[in-house]
Amino acid sequence: MIYWLDLIGTFVFAISGALAAWDKKMYHDIFGVSFTAFVTSIGGGTMRDLILGTRPVWVNDSRYVIAIILGVIVTILFRARFLKYRRSIFLFDTLGIGFYTVIGLQKALAFGVHPWAAVILGMISAIFGGVIRDMMVNEIPLIFSRQIYATACLAGAALYIGLRHLGVEQDWNMVASIILVITIRLTALRKGWSLPYLEKK
Amino acid sequence: MIYWLDLIGTFVFAISGALAAWDKKMYHDIFGVSFTAFVTSIGGGTMRDLILGTRPVWVNDSRYVIAIILGVIVTILFRARFLKYRRSIFLFDTLGIGFYTVIGLQKALAFGVHPWAAVILGMISAIFGGVIRDMMVNEIPLIFSRQIYATACLAGAALYIGLRHLGVEQDWNMVASIILVITIRLTALRKGWSLPYLEKK
Amino acid sequence: MIYWLDLIGTFVFAISGALAAWDKKMYHDIFGVSFTAFVTSIGGGTMRDLILGTRPVWVNDSRYVIAIILGVIVTILFRARFLKYRRSIFLFDTLGIGFYTVIGLQKALAFGVHPWAAVILGMISAIFGGVIRDMMVNEIPLIFSRQIYATACLAGAALYIGLRHLGVEQDWNMVASIILVITIRLTALRKGWSLPYLEKK
Numbered sequence: 139m140i141y142w143l144d145l146i147g148t149f150v151f152a153i154s155g156a157l158a159a160w161d162k163k164m165y166h167d168i169f170g171v172s173f174t175a176f177v178t179s180i181g182g183g184t185m186r187d188l189i190l191g192t193r194p195v196w197v198n199d200s201r202y203v204i205a206i207i208l209g210v211i212v213t214i215l216f217r218a219r220f221l222k223y224r225r226s227i228f229l230f231d232t233l234g235i236g237f238y239t240v241i242g243l244q245k246a247l248a249f250g251v252h253p254w255a256a257v258i259l260g261m262i263s264a265i266f267g268g269v270i271r272d273m274m275v276n277e278i279p280l281i282f283s284r285q286i287y288a289t290a291c292l293a294g295a296a297l298y299i300g301l302r303h304l305g306v307e308q309d310w311n312m313v314a315s316i317i318l319v320i321t322i323r324l325t326a327l328r329k330g331w332s333l334p335y336l337e338k339k
Numbered sequence: 340m341i342y343w344l345d346l347i348g349t350f351v352f353a354i355s356g357a358l359a360a361w362d363k364k365m366y367h368d369i370f371g372v373s374f375t376a377f378v379t380s381i382g383g384g385t386m387r388d389l390i391l392g393t394r395p396v397w398v399n400d401s402r403y404v405i406a407i408i409l410g411v412i413v414t415i416l417f418r419a420r421f422l423k424y425r426r427s428i429f430l431f432d433t434l435g436i437g438f439y440t441v442i443g444l445q446k447a448l449a450f451g452v453h454p455w456a457a458v459i460l461g462m463i464s465a466i467f468g469g470v471i472r473d474m475m476v477n478e479i480p481l482i483f484s485r486q487i488y489a490t491a492c493l494a495g496a497a498l499y500i501g502l503r504h505l506g507v508e509q510d511w512n513m514v515a516s517i518i519l520v521i522t523i524r525l526t527a528l529r530k531g532w533s534l535p536y537l538e539k540k
Numbered sequence: 541m542i543y544w545l546d547l548i549g550t551f552v553f554a555i556s557g558a559l560a561a562w563d564k565k566m567y568h569d570i571f572g573v574s575f576t577a578f579v580t581s582i583g584g585g586t587m588r589d590l591i592l593g594t595r596p597v598w599v600n601d602s603r604y605v606i607a608i609i610l611g612v613i614v615t616i617l618f619r620a621r622f623l624k625y626r627r628s629i630f631l632f633d634t635l636g637i638g639f640y641t642v643i644g645l646q647k648a649l650a651f652g653v654h655p656w657a658a659v660i661l662g663m664i665s666a667i668f669g670g671v672i673r674d675m676m677v678n679e680i681p682l683i684f685s686r687q688i689y690a691t692a693c694l695a696g697a698a699l700y701i702g703l704r705h706l707g708v709e710q711d712w713n714m715v716a717s718i719i720l721v722i723t724i725r726l727t728a729l730r731k732g733w734s735l736p737y738l739e740k741k
Contacts, residue, residue, distance in 0.1 A: 167735035169691050170684050176660075184591065189385065191394050193593050197657045255398045258377075269475065274671065276477050276678055282371050289370050333368035390586065392595050456599045459578075470676065477678055483572050490571050534569035 139309065140241060144183075144195070145205050147237035151179035152209025154230035155271060157220055174271055175210050179234075181267030186242050186259050190249045228327070235264040236319040239291040240312050243298055253299050260295040261288055264319075286326035289333060294319035340510065341442060345384075345396070346406050348438035352380035353410025355431040356472060358421055375472055376411050380435075382468030387443050387460050391450045429528070436465040437520040440492040441513050444499055454500050461496040462489055465520075487527035490534060495520035541711065542643060546585075546597070547607050549639035553581035554611025556632040557673060559622055576673055577612050581636075583669030588644050588661050592651045630729070637666040638721040641693040642714050645700055655701050662697040663690055666721075688728035691735060696721035 155178025159171040180196050187194040196202035213220065220226040242263025246256035265281055265288050272279040281288045298315040306314075325331070356379025360372040381397050388395040397403035414421065421427040443464025447457035466482055466489050473480040482489045499516040507515075526532070557580025561573040582598050589596040598604035615622065622628040644665025648658035667683055667690050674681040683690045700717040708716075727733070 167686060167737055169735055173683065173690065188389055188590055189395055189398060191392075191593075194591055197591060197653050197661075200654045200656050203654075203656045203660070251398050252401050252404075254401050254404045258404070259398075273474055273675055274681055275684070276680060278477060279475055281374065282476070284368060288374065333370055335368055389590055390596055390599060392593075452599050453602050453605075455602050455605045459605070460599075474675055479678060480676055482575065483677070485569060489575065534571055536569055 140244065140312075143237050143312075144241050145201060147234055147241065148179045148196075148202050148205040149209045150230045151234040151238070151267060152176070152206040153213050153220075154227055154234055155179055155267070156210050156213035157217070157227045157230070158271065160217065171214070172207075172210050174274075175213070176206055177274070178267040178271045179206055179209070181270040182238055182263040182265060183242065183267075185266045186246065186263045189259065189262075190246060190251070192249070231268070232320055232323045235287075235291055235323065236294065236316040238264040239294050239319050240298060240315045243295045243315075244308075244312070247302075257292060257295040257299060260298075261291040264288075264291045284332040284335075286322060286331050286333065290319050290322035290326065293322055341445065341513075344438050344513075345442050346402055348435055348442065349380045349397075349403050349406040350410045351431045352435040352439070352468060353377070353407040354414050354421075355428055355435055356380055356468070357411050357414035358418070358428040358431070359472065361418065372415070373408075373411050375475075376414070377407055378475070379468040379472045380407055380410070382471045383439055383464040383466060384443065384468075386467045387447065387464045390460060390463075391447060391452070393450070432469070433521055433524045436488075436492055436524065437495065437517040439465040440495050440520050441499060441516045444496045444516075445509075445513070448503075458493060458496040458500060461499075462492040465489075465492045485533040485536075487523060487532050487534065491520050491523035491527065494523055542646065542714075545639050545714075546643050547603060549636055549643065550581045550598075550604050550607040551611045552632045553636040553640070553669060554578070554608040555615050555622075556629055556636055557581055557669070558612050558615035559619070559629040559632070560673065562619065573616070574609075574612050577615070578608055579676070580669040580673045581608055581611070583672040584640055584665040584667060585644065585669075587668045588648065588665045591661060591664075592648060592653070594651070633670070634722055634725045637689075637693055637725065638696065638718040640666040641696050641721050642700060642717045645697045645717075646710075646714070649704075659694060659697040659701060662700075663693040666690075666693045686734040686737075688724060688733050688735065692721050692724035692728065695724055 152175040156171050156175040158178070159174040180194065180202065184194040184196075239260045243256050243260030245263075246259040247253070251259065269279045269281060294315045297318050298311055301311045301314065302308075353376040356376040357372050359379070360375040381395065381403065385395040385397075440461045444457050444461030446464075447460040448454070452460065470480045470482060495516045498519050499512055502512045502515065503509075554577040557577040558573050560580070561576040582596065582604065586596040586598075641662045645658050645662030647665075648661040649655070653661065671681045671683060696717045699720050700713055703713045703716065704710075
């Protein structure tokens with residue numbers, strides 16, 4: 139189940155990355171779109187695996203590369219439809235961070251990492267691909283906007299750790315935590331929530 | 340002793356990172372400030388550990404995460420005072436690069452690295468967190484300014500290698516090298532020193 | 541042979557990085573030029589080695605650091621001549637991506653990586669140093685320009701995989717693939733080739 143969720147996450151993140159590419163002029167050729175999709179979808183998991191000291195999954199398993207290529211093809215074929223509804227990017231990205239947070243957290247725990255570090259690694263899995271993407275195109279990463287974004291990942295990861303302590307069965311725990319990340323992100327944007335602003339005094 | 344110096348370095352770098360966050364509007368919420376503190380304080384050591392092929396220390400030892408959280412709390416509580424004296428950022432950052440250069444160098448040597456590479460890894464430990472921070476917010480990293488910054492780290496690291504060859508006892512060597520980094524950095528800024536400028540001819 | 545090609549690649553990439561430094565004001569001091577040369581020439585190989593889970597070569601072998609220092613010295617001594625012919629940067633960079641693509645690909649295959657991932661890792665070896673360099677100075681990386689750049693690396697890497705399947709002897713295969721990368725890059729620039737542009741529709 140984790141394996142397939144991870145592949146689905148790779149696929150939706152590739153779509154979100156490729157779609158984001160169209161917001162930038164310099165991205166419009168096939169290589170630029172594919173490279174952006176690739177970095178967005180494997181950047182976070184690769185950073186997590188490097189920190190855990192294990193080889194990133196896409197290196198030995200060609201299905202991840204295939205999932206990214208499929209994501210790019212789907213985006214190219216249906217981009218008119220996707221871009222019409224601007225929320226498509228947002229939607230695929232939200233699904234992606236939900237899946238990746240929980241998968242990343244779980245992998246980190248399986249490697250015997252301290253639970254606090256595992257929460258951070260879950261968040262890194264989810265957001266780091268987007269951070270690298272934004273850094274490459276000289277944008278301030280989304281995580282520094284006033285939106286609730288990485289905070290949703292942290293909340294979902296914390297829920298997972300909590301339910302795990304309470305002995306909740308793993309599959310249910312995963313589903314619940316993924317839903318929490320997605321719900322917080324969607325609700326925050328709809329209601330315009332943001333974190334408290336720290337005045338300079 | 341090395342362990343505690345490392346924790347102190349993490350703490351002061353977290354303060355310097357969190358303070359730097361206030362110079363940017365997009366950083367003013369709690370997550371932005373904490374994330375900047377985190378990246379600034381663990382970025383360099385993490386890069387060093389990845390290159391050495393070992394798991395970064397903060398992953399298995401929660402004290403590092405606690406040191407960062409404490410740094411953020413201290414910054415939030417006392418930020419009015421810190422920001423009043425603009426040099427606070429500078430001071431904490433200077434302490435941080437002094438500690439991290441020598442700790443990073445020592446760790447690299449302990450892993451059997453070539454001394455020249457160890458000097459470079461000491462410098463990377465000290466400056467890379469700040470480089471990533473600056474890249475994320477689209478600033479030209481401080482190391483490319485005309486100030487003496489990374490050069491101070493290289494000088495301190497070279498001193499350590501030299502004294503080690505002469506058989507100086509490790510603790511004294513560490514203290515001397517840390518003091519050299521800090522002294523060069525402070526004096527260079529006070530006197531306006533800079534490296535020779537290479538004309539295009 | 542691979543070892544010496546790798547050192548030559550390091551040397552020419554150091555020259556290309558140091559030359560690129562002169563295009564930016566903030567780079568003109570000795571440290572800035574050297575650091576840019578260092579990042580440009582070892583960035584790609586380091587990222588490849590981290591992903592493969594092996595220690596980057598420059599950490600244990602001082603010849604790489606020496607090759608970079610030589611590259612910087614050569615650049616400083618002859619920069620008037622290099623900069624006069626603007627194509628010097630371009631030429632050294634093109635040689636560099638040719639060598640690095642094939643060496644990176646070969647190393648990845650030697651580590652038992654899936655051929656598709658090996659092709660990607662060959663490309664990463666070649667282009668990632670330049671990507672980091674461009675990110676540090678807030679430029680959109682060259683790979684996102686409309687030029688044929690990373691695509692040339694991918695083509696050369698694909699040729700290598702193909703000829704290897706056909707049983708072509710390794711040394712000939714390397715030479716052929718390196719020449720293909722360089723030829724595509726040179727021809728594309730001369731003829732103004734670019735990848736198809738994907739309209740928004």
